[in-house]
Amino acid sequence: MGVTVEDVMQLSVFKNAKVLTEIHAIPVEWISVIETPVENFVRNHEFVLSTGIGCGEDIAALEQYVHDVIRSEASALAFATGRHIFKVPDRIIQLAEDNDFVLIEVPWEVRFGDILQEVFRLIALEKETEQQHAEAVRQELINCVLNGKGLQEITTILFNNTRIPIAISDHNKQIRANQQFDRYFIDVLNGKREEEYQLVTPSAFSDHPLSHYIEKYQIKDESCYQLTILSNYKKQGYLLFKPEEDEQLTWVVLTILEHALTACALYFVKENAIEMTEIRLKDNFLLDLAKTSIEIDKSLLSKAQLLGYDLEKSYICLVGDIRFKKAIDDHIASDDHSVKSSSMHSRNYYIQKEVTHAGDVLKRDTMTTFDEGEVIVYLEADAVTYSKTANQFLDLVERRLNELLAGITISWGISCPKEKDYTFHQSYEEAKAALKIGRQQHEDGDRTFFSDTRMNRLLMALSHEKEIENIVEETLEKLIEYDDKRQTDLIHTFIVYNKYNSNVSQTARALNLHRQSLLHRLRNIEQLTGLSLLDADDLFLLELSVRLWMLKKVEE
Incomplete structure (x- = not known):
């Protein structure tokens, strides 16, 4: 949980201090000396020191000052008594009690510099301990993946170190691992329950960089959070977590979740690499089999x-x-x-x-x-x-x-x-x-x-005979040259004409041509090939040559 007000009050520098209200296990992330006006100078979870200067003889101003410190969500307020304020008034103590706020009196002889030094040392020591703990968790998560363990083991490590229910899904939102995460939420997100939910980006509740990437699922009056698992800018999956309260998402917890994203991304990359290797092995095997x-x-x-x-x-x-x-x-x-x-x-x-x-x-x-x-x-x-x-x-x-x-x-x-x-x-x-x-x-x-394809295969076999190849070339040479030069398609015209058994009317309709235009094309075919379309042998030779030529084109 980090440094708390209770931890601060155990320091030797506070041995003669007097706690005026009940102490709670409230986190202390910073300490500062703030006099009136408070404005926006006090941060959340800040331990505030004050001499009460300017408020000693004005109870209303002192009350407003304390009220502003409470509203800023500070952890505690300690007055140095003996000069500007000799005793914190009962009215101020009551205000603190009504707001469940920690109020302290410190003798004037205790220097604020000594208090600041001791509290900063305590916070720094706690930060170092937290960083060491987060680094140990990071190494445990990475080793988990490198040693061949799966996503379920990752969620176990996360839960043991954060006490927050955790689940991991793939990019299709199918849950792959779960550690005490509410099944109700999983069923809603997977569409197994007909409940409406909304995905929103919550306001940052921490100065940790990761907090800006957290998304929030709101389902009725309940909510859970998610982080996207990315690798090479590609979405691999999601890390879902459901703290009982946002205060659980401390700096060290968010750092552990950040390390978890890296471990999950590494797992999915490894899984994808194994899958791709299997696909390549299968592809190579089947290609060898076929070719x-x-x-x-x-x-x-x-x-x-x-x-x-x-x-x-x-x-x-x-x-x-x-x-x-x-x-x-x-x-x-x-x-x-x-x-x-x-x-x-x-x-x-x-x-x-x-x-x-x-x-x-x-x-x-x-x-x-x-x-x-x-x-x-x-x-x-x-x-x-x-x-x-x-x-x-x-x-x-x-x-x-x-x-x-x-x-x-x-x-x-x-x-x-x-x-x-x-x-x-x-x-x-x-x-x-x-x-x-x-x-x-x-x-x-x-x-x-x-x-x-028996007929076509027979023709393909014939097309490889040199003499037949020469006959086809001799028969169609001028026709092919004419089509290439004039950008016409007399060969296609003949194919359609032959398909309709030399019926001019049907062929003209199929080609969307006027009858006279079709007859003109047919006369060109006869002139270029030297064959008569009315002669059965000539017609057979031309049909065979065209089919062999087109099959040859397919082979090429």
Whole structure:
């Protein structure tokens, strides 16, 4: 509690002093000599010395002086009697008693300088003791974290040294540790009780720097306090405490709470580092699994089990290409690297969360990682119902993601299930190939199953033949040059024309063109390629060449 009036009165310099009212264990933080007028020269918990000069013969002035000292919330008032005041009047003593205030008479022969010296020495000694105690608590808190102990141990240390109920929550206000903190307040703050509460910044009740950062929860007629736990300017959690009265929040208690903030921040940083290390280990493991052909042996199965994965189950691979609408992309591109990095981590966090949630709903294991704008998911699925499972899974993921991340679209490629000789790398390659083909043929946000890409894969295999490559180049060379030079899109015009089985009216409507404009484009296509769109063989050659050329573009 620090130095009290009782402690001061035990000093030898006060052996001949006379206490006129009852002594209380009131703190003494300073001592000064103050004569009238008091004004704002007296601080809270200050021990005041006075000769009563100017008031000795004026009882009303003396009464006003004592009243002003009491109102300033001083700890005590000691009059030097024998010259200006020979005896404190009964009326003044009664005033002090009525206000539960300590009033003292000191013989005139006792020098104020001696009193000041002794009291300052006592306060300094107590401050040194408090600082040593606070430093010992600081070391105990830091060692608690460094030795691998948790937040509950931190609250125990705090309660043992402050006797104030303490709780620690994370940044989501979920209580992580509690030491005799009122459960009612916790339930209200977590929304488990339908009580209204208000968070306010109280007026500073101490000159300790920490007091300016304390926030106050007001719930009906009761209140508790909180301090924010920060690390690198990032909010990690909250320290909640509920003193019975504000007087408990002394300088030394606030210093201990300040040290507790440092210990809590260190704990959360350590916890985050462990979590990030686990995430990196999982990411690296899954990326190796996807991108390299690894034999599934006992060693790999054991390593996977340590990371929480069961590789003996049957999985399909889903590769998603993550994109935002152009306006959002432009906004992100205009920001600095740190903002883009933060945005990416936040995006990945939400995707990971929804993938896990969808897996839990379907009671399917999932394994997820990210790589250069792609999300790679291994989803537990059997060979018979894998397509239905994949669609149900993606429906769940995308429905919730669209609510959380406005403007996001993910195009998916989905592999086939493997019954025997299964390799995760092969499954990834299938999903990746399906994604590439799907992005070339469809709009953003579509899903392409590898099993539905047989024709495209056949064409892709043909496109690598040198002679076929030459035929495609010869057929489309002038058409491609014309489109590049004139900024036209005759190839797209042909694709739509072919899609509608050479129906001019339907094609014109689909392209939003006048019929004559479309016919003009079709004549240009025939002139540039030397092929007739009315000849079945020529039409087939042109269609095959366009498809092979577009597949080649996807591969590049």
